[in-house]
Amino acid sequence: MAKVAKRTTRTTLPSEAYLDEGLFRKELDIVFGTAWTLVGHASEIREPGAFLTVMVGREPVMVVRDREGILRAMSNVCRHRASLLLDGSGMCAKAIRCPYHGWTYHLDGSLAAAPQGRGFAALDRKTIRLPEYRVAEMAGLIFTCVDPATPPIEDVFGDVAPFFESLHLERREVFQFREGPRWPPALSSRWGSSSPRYEEDFTANWKVLVDNYQEDYHVPVGHPSLVRLLNIKETDGFDGERGEYSWVPLRRGASRRLVERVYQQVVRPMPAMPEQFDRCWGNAFLWPATFFEIYPHHVDTWQLLPLALGRTRAITMTLVDPGAGPRDRLARWLAHRLQGEVMEEDTALTDRVQVGLRSGSYRTGILNDYMESSVIRFQDMLRATLPDEDRP
């Protein structure tokens, strides 16, 4: 991305930063545990009893709309024996019941009752409640933060918030992926049981995936078909404090490849998309590991969840316009198919990096301050948040 004019010699994080268990645990607490984390879309949690769950670092969190209509983020861990309470997303009964021993909580997190409660010597249901965290909505998206010291979301993402608001995500709805995960997702989610998220696990450290996603330098080499589809030299964007976004126009000339040519013919913007996305693909990043693939016809969120030092889950949510017709669904399917190829290529690339990082002969590399400027910013932010990144 043509964002950094100043020429500098910048080095990558040392390879140990991707391989050190102790540092990984600190990242869960200090990087993820202090960040605002995407939970889902506002449309998923409009009704009392609707809930979403997410892992924030090592903290399982639920977001629930209570009976009074208040949105609450709370610990998703039972106060009894630490079982997770809720899974995925959906609707609670009138209370939250632990699947292990049946401790039951009101939707405001207070303990309603515990089975055979008189068997506990010290069960004071008035003092037992699920710890509450912070929850906020930005541009139709729901976020949570477990750290009370983190500044409000409007301060953290304030400089990129107008961009997200311009996408009118609050008008979109969540696409339901069909059960039996496969990519690209089906044209329609009307058949079979469905899920609002698509999940895929990667055998790489989460930072390898962020680094890869952040830079365009590898795109022509790793994803040559994107060179044919997108006019990369016209990439433009904005770098904020803890977020950034960019967009690149689709080429006008018809591609020689059929799937790309059909896509070029059917692509059109959703209602209320900003003009710049009439024929552009875009992407955006929110610290520390949330990405957005922005197409004229839909938006994918892509959130990285570090499962272990060398294992990362990507959770995808697809936001579509409720009025999307067959042409829009075809455009979305084609874009997902093309991005599926890119994802496959990226997986092969990041797997190679993860293996290479273990080499005794490699410690650090240099970054292109023109094409890898986002990696420089991301790694600088990591160093600022957790100085151990440079010396695990």
Added chain:
Amino acid sequence: MRQRAARRDAWLFLPPEVERLAPGLLADLGAASESAEAALIDRLVTRGDAGAWFAHLRTLGDVLARAVDEHGPGESARTLALVLRDQYLLALGIRELNLRDEMALARLDILLRDRLQGAAATADGGF
């Protein structure tokens, strides 16, 4: 199928720098209209193949040599020569292309060495 397509597309990693720089550089040299060259490269990227791309690079090499003959050396000519030279050097790494246009590369080397102040010999020539 997918692998075959990937091999066929492998050359596409080459054009971005040429696409970004060549139209402006050719215009600086008075050798082509910037918009016409940009449109030509756009067509090659969307519809062309490796053979057409390297044919165009050879044309650009000829245009560059003529421009240096007519106007003498200059920064734009030197930059264009380095960009073109990088294309041939990078192409050596694409096994599927099996393309070693050594004549074109040699011509650029000679042009850089003899007419464009020995820039080809510098360690960071292309950057």
